[in-house]
Amino acid sequence: MLQPGSIVVCGAGLKGATFIEGLLQKGINIGSIVTYPQPDDEAQSLDRLRSLALRLSITLTETRHPVPRPESLTFLVGWQYLLPAPTASTVVFHDSLLPRYRGFAPTVTALINGDREIGVTALSPTGSIDEGPIIAQRGVPISYPIKIKTALELQAGLMVEIAADIIEQWRAGELSSTPQREDNATFSIWRDDADYEIEWSKSADAIERFVNAVGHPYAGARTTVSSGETIRVLDVTALPDMLFEIREAGKIWNLNGSHPIVICGSGMLRIDRCCREDGSEFHFERLRARLGPKRWNFGTH
Secondary structure (H helix, E strand, C coil), rough: CCCCEEEEECHHHHEEEEEEHHHHCCCCCCCEEEEEECCCCCHHHHHHHHHHHHHHHHHHEEECCCCCCCEEEEEEEECCCCCCCCCCCCEEECCCCCCEEEEEEEHHHHHHCCCEEEEEEECCCCCCCCCCCCEEEEEEEECCCCCCCHHHHHHHHHHHHHHHHHHHHHCCCCCEEEEHHHCCEECCCCCCHHHEECCCCEHHHHHHHHHHCCCCCCCCEEEECCCCCCEEEEEEEEEECCCCCCCCCEEEEECCEEEEEEECCEEEEEEEEEECCCEEEECCEEEECCEEECCCCCCCC
């Protein structure tokens, strides 16, 4: 039974688990955890939260549709579902400096775009996606290359800092918010499996950002070799450009050991690590290979 004034965290995925662990490390007591399994969660966040709740005797409920209580402060982190009836003490964390990047996978979008600052926003939920008034927000500068896992962990740390301040304000009855500026709003669209495909016609720098943005805990960037086998590209390095009389993006120029150096729309890219769809390592052994979408009719001459 939750006590009045309890803190409830609805957290899912890597962000939710890291946020909850961060609160506990700060000595903040959590009355209840609500979570649910996410597909392709390589961070095993659900198992982490189950183990943590059991060890600390914290009530854990698995549901996608929690009902916040007005007497509790409820945080939502990494949550992908709208609440049916949020309360005045419900706080949603969004992975951007709103009103920019309302919507889905904002951190992935920011890293693909090459933003030099990422951040998080705590807001009061409304019936519309990420349009609620802002309670607090905080940013952090980043440099490239940067992996998505590192960016999410930085954001989780910012969330914990903001949450500690919000808890103090809430307990003092001083929780307030500010409306967003609609004229500054931008949006980030949802992503599915088709969005993991590498477009070799883009610059090497852009592809490097893309590969790092959709890596662990996501499924990883994808391309298909001219043999017909689809691989996941996990680690890459952008290299200086070379001047080709006829530029054909996606063709392998050279093998650095078993690491192919691929021609891009501009610049060159070395594939440092990749694997098959089943997770087993993949090694390039042939120089004459082309990389591209699976729908290509591959052939070598």
